[in-house]
Amino acid sequence: MSLLEVRGLSAFYGTFQALFDVSLEAAEGETVAIIGANGAGKSTCLRAIAGVLAVPAAAVRLAGEAVGGRPAHDLVARGVVMVPEGRRIFPSLSVEENLEVGAYRGRPGPWSLPRVYDLFPVLAERRRQPGTNLSGGEQQMLAIGRGLMANPRLLLLDEISLGLAPVVVRGLYRALRTIAGEGTTTLVVDQDVSQVMALARRVYCFRKGSVSLEGPPAELTRDRLSAAYFGV
């Protein structure tokens, strides 16, 4: 059985429909990616799974249980944790306090402060500084570490390479491989298609709020991808 199962998900911002009948799934321990152009509905889909958007209960199932529309804090306690787009580090909290907030409603599991500092040593060096003093790449590490502190079953990562230098992005993807190695099911949204294709077992391409293509990276040729991506 899939850990995450999204079936016929539609989502709205007011009267504007952002997702049309989206279905996707992620098996336990699997790394799955969503790619697509700006405005394709990738982030909306993550936000719906994470409980930020109101959606019907049956549209999102976690280990078989209908959890759609539950509040975000409740989903964290069930193991669904999102690392939001733009890092969203808490400016009044130090690096270490940001990590500790991640464990507020967390479950027991492999991740702890020492393990996160092992994964991102730069955070340990700067643990006492305000979180927003870090560089963009370090803030992204902090945002991922903060999410890990909750010991998620399902980690949702939104636009993690946005605005970061390629060398920094490569470092982040190395960390994601370590995280996947711990058996954490991961759903990654990113525009860096080459990194995503190398990491994910399966890829969904979104276009105009619907899934336009899905499959393992090896089967997604350049032509099929650009057709799904741009609709040409």
Add this chain to the structure above:
Amino acid sequence: MTVGWVDTVVQGLLLGGLYALFATGLSLIFGVMRIVNLAHGDLSILAAFLAVVAVESLGLHPFAALLLVAPLMAGLGYGLQRLVLNRLLGRGILPPILVTFGLSIIIQNVLLEVFSADSRRLNPGGIETASVAIGGQLAVGWFPLLTLAVAVLVLLGLQGLIGRLAVGRALRATSDDQETAELMGIDNRRLYGLAMALSLGIVAVAGVFLGIRTTFTFASGPDRLLFAFEAVIIGGLGSLWGTLVGGAVLGVAQTVGAKLSPGWGILTGHLVFLAVLLFRPQGLFAKARRIA
């Protein structure tokens, strides 16, 4: 002459302790929820009347009554937040202002109905008039000293809670970014309930100390709100120790004004408040650590 002025300033500083007690709860709620609780002063007077009831019906000392009233007010705060104020979240700044303004009117009228328009006072049995002589000519009241000490203890306790405990980190995180705090597993609605409980627990202390220091009626609340608001603005919005400094500045302004001419005390306080708004609108301690 000089001793007289020193005495005036010392009295003002000590009065600042009481204002800080009123201001802390107001500042906490604003810091966490961006809500100005216009019923804050009336809730403190409600606490003072509850203390009167405890003293008269149970024969308790006012300080012992506080041990009953503070948890009661904290519980009231939790309920008020969960049942009423949480319903207004995400609808802009106007609904909480209107609802707490309405609550202020309701509390005043209920107090008038139940306790009449008579002025009341809490009698702690002598400490309110006892004083200690300092340097021969200067006498400082024990009770104002105690008030200031309690204000400092409350601020220290709050600083420890906000700075070190998990719930304090959650309060600061929610104050920074409500949506991301939810994504980290923080139930904002419950947290807001706890913050309001804390705020009204502290305002109960303020109300009882006010009731010992001076007489009060059902209509004393709005003045308390105004002084608390002025102390918060003078000190700097969201600064924990700024509320103590703001309270002290307001207290000194009032006692100095009253010494210049008996009718000028409150006015001088307002003028200092206006001067701060004009020349340093961010307050004296705007860059200090944010409260939440």
